[in-house]
Amino acid sequence: xxxxxxxxxxxSPLDYYGAELRRLREExxxxxxxxxxxxxxxxxxxxxxxxxxxxxxxxxxxRVDAALLTGGLFSRLVGLVLRSQLPTWFQAYAEMEAKAGYxxxxxxxxxxxxxxxxxxxxxxxxxxxxxxxxxxxxxARMERQRVLERDHPPVLCVxxxxxxxxxxIGGREVMRDQLARLLGLLESRWxxxxxxxxxxxxxxxxxxxxxxLRFDDDPDLFYSESYDSGxxxxxxxxxxERSVGxxxxxxxxxxxxxxxxxxxxxMEERYGHExxxxxx
Numbered sequence: 001x002x003x004x005x006x007x008x009x010x011x012s013p014l015d016y017y018g019a020e021l022r023r024l025r026e027e028x029x030x031x032x033x034x035x036x037x038x039x040x041x042x043x044x045x046x047x048x049x050x051x052x053x054x055x056x057x058x059x060x061x062x063r064v065d066a067a068l069l070t071g072g073l074f075s076r077l078v079g080l081v082l083r084s085q086l087p088t089w090f091q092a093y094a095e096m097e098a099k100a101g102y103x104x105x106x107x108x109x110x111x112x113x114x115x116x117x118x119x120x121x122x123x124x125x126x127x128x129x130x131x132x133x134x135x136x137x138x139x140a141r142m143e144r145q146r147v148l149e150r151d152h153p154p155v156l157c158v159x160x161x162x163x164x165x166x167x168x169i170g171g172r173e174v175m176r177d178q179l180a181r182l183l184g185l186l187e188s189r190w191x192x193x194x195x196x197x198x199x200x201x202x203x204x205x206x207x208x209x210x211x212x213l214r215f216d217d218d219p220d221l222f223y224s225e226s227y228d229s230g231x232x233x234x235x236x237x238x239x240x241e242r243s244v245g246x247x248x249x250x251x252x253x254x255x256x257x258x259x260x261x262x263x264x265x266x267m268e269e270r271y272g273h274e275x276x277x278x279x280x
Contacts, residue, residue, distance in 0.1 A: 007052055013081045014052045017074070022050040024068050039063045055085060055136045058143070082143035085136040089229050096221055096232070098147050102214035104157040106196075106205045106249050109167060111178060112158050114145050115185065115193075120178040123170030148191070156191045159249045161205070162198050165266045176271040179263050186260055194253035195262050203252055204245035212242060 009019035025035050025046075032050070033043040039060065048054035056064075061074035086094055097103065097114075105112050110124055118138060125137045147153060160182075168175055185191045196203060213221040219234040222242050254262060 012052070013077065013084045014055060017056060017077050017081050018050045018052040020073070020077070021046075021064065024070060024073075025050075028068055035064075035067065038067045055081060055139050057139065058082075079143060079146075082140045085140040086144075087228075090225075093223050093230055093232055094144060096213055096223075097144070097211075099215060099218075100154050100213040100221075101216050102155045102157075103211065104214075104246050105211040106159045106161075106209055106246060107164055108161045108205060108209045109164060110169065111160065111164060111182070112211075113141055114148060114156065115158065115182065115191075116141065116145075117174070117178050117181050118142060119174045120170055123174055153190050157250070158191070158193045159196055159205070159246075159253050160193065161196050162262070165195065165263060166270065168270075172271045176267055179267040179271065182263055183260060183267075186256070192256060193259060194250060194256060195259040196249060196253045197262065200252050204248040210242060210246075212239070212246060 007015045007019060009016045025032070028035075030038075031043075032046040036043040036046045039046070040063070041060070045054065045060075049056050049060070056074070056078055058075070058078050061078040064070065064074045065072050083091065083094060103114075110116075111120060113121070116124065121141045122134060122138050125141065126134045129137065148156070165179065169178075182193055185193055196205070208224065210222065210224040213223065215221075219236075220239045220243075221232055221234050222238050223230060223232045225231065253259070
């Protein structure tokens with residue numbers, strides 16, 4: 001295991017978190033096993049976080065704050081640490097997403113990140129990624145979702161292509177839980193989910209997934225991405241064209257109630273629990 005003293009606390013938020021954890025633990029006169037016992041975790045976990053080998057969770061951070069009487073230091077740091085685990089090219093978008101008052105997105109293949117279950121996110125992010133990297137990316141995606149838990153969350157409008165419901169990601173159980181989560185959002189005041197059925201034929205989203213962000217005091221933004229890069233612009237003409245395109249997608253998609261009915265039908269027919277109930 002690397003020596004924490006060899007780490008540069010300024011190298012990254014994760015390194016800084018680890019260095020501060022060790023410094024404050026030692027000031028409290030505790031070794032790793034003693035702190036682990038207080039936190040209900042292993043000494044190995046404490047050591048891995050202190051050496052920037054593992055990303056801390058928000059729960060771990062809250063327990064450390066309580067144990068070491070830090071005044072909430074680690075609870076404040078963990079958000080920065082988790083955001084830093086996002087791909088570099090995606091971080092600028094994530095920062096703007098967290099500030100937006102209105103998010104409207106069309107997704108052609110997967111559920112929008114803010115609405116993914118942890119298991120679904122793990123399956124999506126796990127393609128061609130090493131296991132230790134997957135854990136960090138999943139933790140970062142779950143952290144992104146905290147924006148929906150704010151006292152004043154953004155309005156989120158999502159149009160999902162029917163293909164999103166039928167593309168089996170992570171297996172039947174993962175998909176069933178994911179679709180169940182979408183159905184559970186029907187009670188949310190600030191979230192609207194609509195499905196664009198196959199039967200509509202050609203539509204305004206054929207060029208692929210995209211997202212529009214709107215702010216109270218800043219220009220609107222348009223965002224789209226390719227395999228390993230993202231494109232974000234405030235160009236008024238692009239915003240105008242994509243806003244019209246999105247309005248057409250919403251008008252073409254099923255109503256909220258009919259979308260729920262289709263999600264339920266796909267969930268039961270394609271991902272049902274009983275042997276023989278799943279259909280192609």
